Amino acid sequence: MTASPLQRWIGLSLELGKARLSALVVVTTLAGYLMAARPLPGWGHLLATLLGTALCAFGANGFNQVLERDRDALMVRTRERPLPAGRVGVRAAAVWSGAVVLAGAGLLLALVNAAAAALALGTVLLYVLVYTPLKPRSTLNTLAGAICGAIPPLIGWSAVTGGVFGGDQGGGWWLALLLFVWQVPHFLSLAWLYRDDYRRAGFKMLPLQDPRGDRTFRFLMLYAWVLLPLGLLATFMGLTGAVFAVGSLLLGGAWLWLGVRCYRDRSSLNARRVFLGSVVYLPLVLGLMVADRAPPRAEPAEAAAVAVDTPLSGSV
Numbered sequence: 533m534t535a536s537p538l539q540r541w542i543g544l545s546l547e548l549g550k551a552r553l554s555a556l557v558v559v560t561t562l563a564g565y566l567m568a569a570r571p572l573p574g575w576g577h578l579l580a581t582l583l584g585t586a587l588c589a590f591g592a593n594g595f596n597q598v599l600e601r602d603r604d605a606l607m608v609r610t611r612e613r614p615l616p617a618g619r620v621g622v623r624a625a626a627v628w629s630g631a632v633v634l635a636g637a638g639l640l641l642a643l644v645n646a647a648a649a650a651l652a653l654g655t656v657l658l659y660v661l662v663y664t665p666l667k668p669r670s671t672l673n674t675l676a677g678a679i680c681g682a683i684p685p686l687i688g689w690s691a692v693t694g695g696v697f698g699g700d701q702g703g704g705w706w707l708a709l710l711l712f713v714w715q716v717p718h719f720l721s722l723a724w725l726y727r728d729d730y731r732r733a734g735f736k737m738l739p740l741q742d743p744r745g746d747r748t749f750r751f752l753m754l755y756a757w758v759l760l761p762l763g764l765l766a767t768f769m770g771l772t773g774a775v776f777a778v779g780s781l782l783l784g785g786a787w788l789w790l791g792v793r794c795y796r797d798r799s800s801l802n803a804r805r806v807f808l809g810s811v812v813y814l815p816l817v818l819g820l821m822v823a824d825r826a827p828p829r830a831e832p833a834e835a836a837a838v839a840v841d842t843p844l845s846g847s848v
Contacts, residue, residue: 545590547613549589560685561581563685564687564688564703564707565691566688567825568704581640581688583639585636585684591632594625594629595626595659595664599660599665604616607732637652637653644691663676667735671741673736675716678711678713679712685708686707703769706765706769710817714814717752717791720738720751720752721752723739727740745798750795752794764781771826772824775824780817787810
């Protein structure tokens, strides 16, 4: 059955926007929103936050593919993307990317707040103007990419609180740190798996400068290890309960064990297990975090009012 023009356009849009990667951005934005919002401001507000962020993520990924189209054509993993495969033109892809970024940022500005819109637009600029050009120049691109991926939970947090320093307990920054740390071993395991592809495309990835994998897997294990005390920190800060502390230790310990196995035996199978472990770890730890989130702290004035209004035990 031949696809209709609308179906083809939707399919191309999903490919240009890297739908799976953008879905991760939406999930982490949702996590930040839910951690800050107790109770929810409203379903319409939440939907506007997620849709605006998703559109910005789609546009950033579209611009990334426009800039990397020649390198994508050299990689087995990416050569069937719309631009290298010739299924869409460069100008059309650039116009589409700009349009969805403007739509996303405009939606956030109009229906959410200026802080969320600024963070989303700033992430697009960082991804397109810093991370993408850095990939063929320096292995620091991994850290730049991790910064980009750490911002979405702050978008969700700011959508509720009005800014990155809004709310209480520093939850937005803790979430951003969690995402930053998680991404480094996630990226490194992927770069190890596809190091030949990255070499053909001329990207500067750590595994290409580390043929034995000594530095690659030392960094991988270091960042995976940091996730263990980071999970405990959330409970110490009053963001989550004890269930999350135990659960995050178990999940982080299991992922770290996969990293240790891969360090000892640097096979593609073990690297793939580390990568898949990262894909399993994140949604589980975010889901556990939201399920076990602590109630918001009462302001002193609110606490005093409750104390005055509460009848004394045994009073007549």
